[in-house]
Amino acid sequence: MKSGLKRALSKTAALLIVVFVVLAAGAALFLLRGGPAETTTTSAPAIPKKIAVVYDIGGRGDLSFNDMAYLGAKRAADEFGLELVEVQSKSESDYLPNLRTLARSGEYLLIVAVGFLMTDAVNQTAQEYPDQLFAIIDGYIPDKPNVLSVLFKEHEGSALVGALAAMVAANYGCSAVGVVLGMEIPVLYKFEAGYYWGIRYGEQVYKQHTGQDVSLNVLWTYTGAFNDPAKGKTATQAQLAQGACVVYNVAGATGLGIFEAVEEKAKQEGKDMGPPFAIGVDADQDYIKPGFIVASMMKRVDVGVYTAVKRALDYYQKKIDKFGGILELGLKEGGVAISKLEDLETFLELGIQAGTVKEAEKQQIIDKVKAMREAIPSWIWEEVDKLAETLKTNPDVAVDGLKFSDIAAKIPLDSDEIKQIRQQLGVPTG
Amino acid sequence: MERQKLIESLYRFAEIMVALIAGFAISGVIMWLGGYDPIKAYRAMLGTSILTTDPYNLAMTLSFSAPIMFTAITFAVGVRAGVFNIGAEGQMYVGALGAVLVAAMSLPGPLYLPLAILFGSLLGALWGAIAGVLKAYKGVNEVVSTIMLNWIAFWVVEYTRVDLLPNPRDPSKTIEMPEPGRLPILLKGTELTASIVLAVVVTLLSYYLLWHTVLGYEIRATGMNPRAARYGGINPERAVLWSFIIGGIAAGLAGVCEIAGRPPHYAITTGLSNLFGYGFDGITVSLIGANHPLGIIPAAIFVGGLTAGARGMQIVAGVPLEMVKAVQGVIIIALAVPGLLRLLKTRLTRGGG
Numbered sequence: 001m002k003s004g005l006k007r008a009l010s011k012t013a014a015l016l017i018v019v020f021v022v023l024a025a026g027a028a029l030f031l032l033r034g035g036p037a038e039t040t041t042t043s044a045p046a047i048p049k050k051i052a053v054v055y056d057i058g059g060r061g062d063l064s065f066n067d068m069a070y071l072g073a074k075r076a077a078d079e080f081g082l083e084l085v086e087v088q089s090k091s092e093s094d095y096l097p098n099l100r101t102l103a104r105s106g107e108y109l110l111i112v113a114v115g116f117l118m119t120d121a122v123n124q125t126a127q128e129y130p131d132q133l134f135a136i137i138d139g140y141i142p143d144k145p146n147v148l149s150v151l152f153k154e155h156e157g158s159a160l161v162g163a164l165a166a167m168v169a170a171n172y173g174c175s176a177v178g179v180v181l182g183m184e185i186p187v188l189y190k191f192e193a194g195y196y197w198g199i200r201y202g203e204q205v206y207k208q209h210t211g212q213d214v215s216l217n218v219l220w221t222y223t224g225a226f227n228d229p230a231k232g233k234t235a236t237q238a239q240l241a242q243g244a245c246v247v248y249n250v251a252g253a254t255g256l257g258i259f260e261a262v263e264e265k266a267k268q269e270g271k272d273m274g275p276p277f278a279i280g281v282d283a284d285q286d287y288i289k290p291g292f293i294v295a296s297m298m299k300r301v302d303v304g305v306y307t308a309v310k311r312a313l314d315y316y317q318k319k320i321d322k323f324g325g326i327l328e329l330g331l332k333e334g335g336v337a338i339s340k341l342e343d344l345e346t347f348l349e350l351g352i353q354a355g356t357v358k359e360a361e362k363q364q365i366i367d368k369v370k371a372m373r374e375a376i377p378s379w380i381w382e383e384v385d386k387l388a389e390t391l392k393t394n395p396d397v398a399v400d401g402l403k404f405s406d407i408a409a410k411i412p413l414d415s416d417e418i419k420q421i422r423q424q425l426g427v428p429t430g
Numbered sequence: 431m432e433r434q435k436l437i438e439s440l441y442r443f444a445e446i447m448v449a450l451i452a453g454f455a456i457s458g459v460i461m462w463l464g465g466y467d468p469i470k471a472y473r474a475m476l477g478t479s480i481l482t483t484d485p486y487n488l489a490m491t492l493s494f495s496a497p498i499m500f501t502a503i504t505f506a507v508g509v510r511a512g513v514f515n516i517g518a519e520g521q522m523y524v525g526a527l528g529a530v531l532v533a534a535m536s537l538p539g540p541l542y543l544p545l546a547i548l549f550g551s552l553l554g555a556l557w558g559a560i561a562g563v564l565k566a567y568k569g570v571n572e573v574v575s576t577i578m579l580n581w582i583a584f585w586v587v588e589y590t591r592v593d594l595l596p597n598p599r600d601p602s603k604t605i606e607m608p609e610p611g612r613l614p615i616l617l618k619g620t621e622l623t624a625s626i627v628l629a630v631v632v633t634l635l636s637y638y639l640l641w642h643t644v645l646g647y648e649i650r651a652t653g654m655n656p657r658a659a660r661y662g663g664i665n666p667e668r669a670v671l672w673s674f675i676i677g678g679i680a681a682g683l684a685g686v687c688e689i690a691g692r693p694p695h696y697a698i699t700t701g702l703s704n705l706f707g708y709g710f711d712g713i714t715v716s717l718i719g720a721n722h723p724l725g726i727i728p729a730a731i732f733v734g735g736l737t738a739g740a741r742g743m744q745i746v747a748g749v750p751l752e753m754v755k756a757v758q759g760v761i762i763i764a765l766a767v768p769g770l771l772r773l774l775k776t777r778l779t780r781g782g783g
Contacts, residue, residue, distance in 0.1 A: 057703055085745055086750070087741065090751065093621075095694075096621055096693060100619070101741050121694050124693065186600065415598075
């Protein structure tokens with residue numbers, strides 16, 4: 001027993017020695033290199049020269065939401081001569097340490113948190129560092145003077161693509177349209193509500209033009225992830241099998257799987273163009289699978305981020321005396337829009353930068369998207385544009401007794417409200 | 431005998447050093463090839479996590495060490511009983527679920543935490559016991575059963591989050607642990623909560639249990655040679671089952687601590703994204719720590735430091751997260767290789783016991 005204890009102790013001691021020696025060796029090595037990477041404390045300049053963008057677990061490379069945020073931050077940094085620092089999050093537990101690490105350094109003009117999921121973390125950090133300016137995309141923090149909440153009227157843009165989806169589906173004689181979504185967060189309810197409303201609106205318009213009654217089944221799936229293309233693909237294949245021929249991507253990088261599924265189905269049927277079609281999101285994604293993405297609901301996160309940086313600068317330069325609050329961007333403000341052929345050029349750059357598109361293929365892609373658009377009756381496109389104008393001027397336009405403005409008035413939607421809207425618009429409530 | 435021990439310890443030490451140097455060197459080459467400055471990156475990584483005097487960074491490192499310390503115990507106790515229990519992931523999920531179930535009740539404030547700990551560890555133990563019974567009495571391969579149970583747990587918990595206990599204000603999360611049920615924050619303005627204290631206590635308890643109790647002796651004897659153990663009057667099935675139960679308790683507590691002790695959410699988030707992966711990280715921590723509770727403590731702190739240092743690498747050295755993950759993956763694998771080889775060797779020479 002005694003020797004057993006002794007052995008245990010010596011083993012423990014050995015292990016501890018190992019640890020200490022490793023640490024000491026590391027520390028020594030480190031000190032030889034001149035101490036930890038400390039920030040040089042020069043006299044604090046009046047306006048910090050850096051901005052930081054913190055991404056949620058979706059992360060860069062989605063060719064939509066997060067990449068758009070980067071575009072906006074990059075543009076602002078270039079234009080205003082600022083240094084851009086990007087931080088990605090591996091898990092939800094990273095949000096708070098990411099934000100705190102940036103905030104406590106005091107080096108940043110503005111910290112942009114990209115994504116609703118960071119709301120709690122921004123709220124807490126903003127309280128702890130009242131002198132640090134924050135912006136949060138899609139998060140709702142109305143009561144902090146140092147936080148700008150950048151929100152988008154996704155329901156407006158979604159209504160446009162919903163109307164387009166319905167008319168295109170009816171035009172090709174399909175029985176259903178679908179939407180594949182990411183994580184179930186309230187922001188996505190806005191997409192859903194607008195999309196469903198737009199679908200019913202599109203059916204109505206289709207009837208006016210052709211005299212045909214259409215009643216489409218609406219399919220929706222939450223995949224639970226923004227960064228899992230495989231899940232997006234499976235969900236889309238299920239919807240296509242149930243007769244959907246237009247599927248709306250509301251899923252970040254998960255949506256890249258939607259595009260794949262749609263293209264695969266069309267190619268199996270020997271087509272090199274839809275139907276079936278997908279609808280892109282956030283960015284103009286029409287170039288990703290040219291011919292299979294009928295249009296995109298552009299949510300100009302880049303505009304939001306750029307505006308936030310500009311506002312922070314203005315605040316520091318005392319041009320405005322209030323930074324925090326809500327910045328809501330809709331159709332009218334150019335915050336959301338349906339993609340046009342002309343948008344393609346700008347967004348192709350995103351693909352070229354990410355390495356998914358080659359410079360040489362550019363013209364080919366533009367030609368193919370153009371051909372796809374021309375294959376769809378032009379009155380459909382005109383009706384979509386007309387709806388965009390209507391929503392700007394007369395949001396009381398109603399479908400099935402549901403005014404568009406009623407949806408807008410209910411925002412932010414919670415899970416009961418979206419269930420109610422689904423029911424009103426004849427969508428399975430789930 | 432003592433001398434042999436010393437030589438072995440020195441040998442182990444040399445092994446760790448070689449693995450560490452190899453890991454850093456290989457990763458350094460990867461970074462260099464990717465166009466990043468490896469020295470700057472390593473300085474940023476370690477200088478914002480372990481080799482620093484900044485209390486905030488040290489607190490962050492410890493806060494990331496707590497969950498993987500728990501789940502490492504799960505794997506280590508399994509190895510001591512001669513099984514590959516890789517079910518910590520699922521057992522942690524149900525542990526977190528247990529805590530959320532308690533959070534959903536209306537109770538007097540002081541009851542939340544003890545009940546959450548009780549309920550979470552109980553659920554974790556039950557989840558571990560399923561694989562334990564299958565292994566001990568039906569001979570079902572525990573690697574297969576635990577992986578399957580991990581996914582069952584994932585979807586059961588995800589179902590609960592969506593349909594049974596969603597937060598009415600934010601359906602991406604479950605109900606939050608109410609304030610009185612939260613583990614206290616040890617250092618204001620940091621993420622460090624009392625979970626680290628619990629983790630260290632549980633680790634020390636598991637050491638005591640394995641080396642100073644009859645059950646621990648039985649577990650270790652079974653792990654060394656089940657037939658000899660039976661000959662010696664030990665019931666190896668019982669020992670194996672207990673190893674799963676103890677492992678389940680530890681993993682369940684990891685889940686509880688992530689709910690009761692991780693600001694700002696205090697809830698299970700969508701896709702279990704605030705829990706995902708801690709169970710598997712525990713396996714590498716255990717391997718680095720020679721599957722010994724006292725080795726697990728420094729190993730968990732080191733791996734927790736890597737997680738914490740991922741920020742510094744991005745912010746100070748400008749290395750993107752994808753590269754950070756690759757670099758840290760190589761370092762961790764390099765460190766785990768000696769332990770893994772030894773484990774496989776004993777398994778194979780025993781003919782797949």
